Amino acid sequence: MKKLSILILITIFIFGCGNKKLPILGERAVDIKIIDGKEVVDSIYSTVPNFSLINQDGKVTNENTIKDKIYVADFFFVTCPTICPRMKKNLLTIYKKYEGNPNVLFLSHTIDPDHDSVSVLNDFANRLGANSKQWLFLTGNRDSIYQLAAKGYYATALPDSTEPGGYVHSGGLILVDKKRRVRGIYDGTSEKDADVLITDIEILLNEKE
Amino acid sequence: MKKSSILLCLFCFIFIASCIENQFQNATVNLASGYQLYEKNCSNCHQTDGSGLAKLYPPLLNADYIKNNPTAIDSIIKYGQKGSIIVNGIEYNIPMPGVKNLSDFEIKQIASYVLIKFNKLDSLLIQ
Numbered sequence: 001m002k003k004l005s006i007l008i009l010i011t012i013f014i015f016g017c018g019n020k021k022l023p024i025l026g027e028r029a030v031d032i033k034i035i036d037g038k039e040v041v042d043s044i045y046s047t048v049p050n051f052s053l054i055n056q057d058g059k060v061t062n063e064n065t066i067k068d069k070i071y072v073a074d075f076f077f078v079t080c081p082t083i084c085p086r087m088k089k090n091l092l093t094i095y096k097k098y099e100g101n102p103n104v105l106f107l108s109h110t111i112d113p114d115h116d117s118v119s120v121l122n123d124f125a126n127r128l129g130a131n132s133k134q135w136l137f138l139t140g141n142r143d144s145i146y147q148l149a150a151k152g153y154y155a156t157a158l159p160d161s162t163e164p165g166g167y168v169h170s171g172g173l174i175l176v177d178k179k180r181r182v183r184g185i186y187d188g189t190s191e192k193d194a195d196v197l198i199t200d201i202e203i204l205l206n207e208k209e
Numbered sequence: 210m211k212k213s214s215i216l217l218c219l220f221c222f223i224f225i226a227s228c229i230e231n232q233f234q235n236a237t238v239n240l241a242s243g244y245q246l247y248e249k250n251c252s253n254c255h256q257t258d259g260s261g262l263a264k265l266y267p268p269l270l271n272a273d274y275i276k277n278n279p280t281a282i283d284s285i286i287k288y289g290q291k292g293s294i295i296v297n298g299i300e301y302n303i304p305m306p307g308v309k310n311l312s313d314f315e316i317k318q319i320a321s322y323v324l325i326k327f328n329k330l331d332s333l334l335i336q
Binding site: 078079081082083084085086088089092123124126127128129 | 266
């Protein structure tokens with residue numbers, strides 16, 4: 001009997017280790033409630049704020065679009081001569097893996113909305129082979145996009161005339177869960193990081209509410 | 210007389226052989242520099258293996274456009290490329306900016322790398 005309980009404990013331990021959990025990034029606030037006379041401490045996590053942008057089909061894209069979806073976000077611009085093409089190549093690999101999966105979306109935000117109009121993004125997305133229902137290329141008000149990058153996704157996006165292409169931006173791929181919480185940031189130029197991102201999407205897909 | 214002509218022949222042979230070897234060494238050095246310059250200036254879009262990306266950035270690897278226009282590479286690197294081009298049957302139309310801050314010699318090194326490594330073309334550009 002004692003042996004059996006040890007065996008059960010070991011089994012639980014091994015399977016327990018297999019369930020890797022992803023961290024929840026960003027600041028968190030603590031909410032203390034009194035329920036039935038007892039103090040209950042609850043964490044409130046940072047979430048991606050509401051937004052309103054236009055996709056490559058000219059359709060409004062906002063927080064309702066990403067409701068109950070896992071998605072990968074990034075910031076780029078069409079004429080970027082440096083890291084964007086590498087990011088897009090890695091994103092394309094990840095996209096192909098989840099093409100047709102209704103639970104996974106991709107949101108690529110332009111940081112050069114003056115140039116990257118709806119029609120420019122439409123052509124870019126078509127050439128890349130992206131379906132506009134699952135991989136959304138977003139444009140809109142420049143300041144809103146920059147604020148969304150900084151506050152929602154912890155990403156940098158700024159004009160910089162000394163940079164090739166005229167902008168400086170982080171090459172991160174940002175993984176967001178169904179509750180709009182950032183769960184991981186990956187180097188978009190690294191093939192290894194793309195593999196890790198795929199593993200982490202699997203973890204999120206299997207995560208229970 | 211005979212001895213001296215043999216010596217002369219030997220001298221000529223060594224001279225030519227060393228020239229060939231020297232050229233070979235230069236070619237190897239140029240290809241290595243070409244690779245490094247390619248990685249730094251071209252591989253973001255055209256990829257390290259020259260395969261390009263979807264219908265956005267054309268391949269340089271086994272590309273009919275390059276085989277048909279081997280001498281055009283230099284000016285495309287220097288001044289860029291605008292408008293529609295067809296490479297291996299696919300139309301590409303994203304403008305490529307010219308690569309700044311490269312000397313003519315460095316451009317030749319990149320062009321040679323693209324011609325030899327990606328397209329198996331003998332290059333007369335390496336000198």
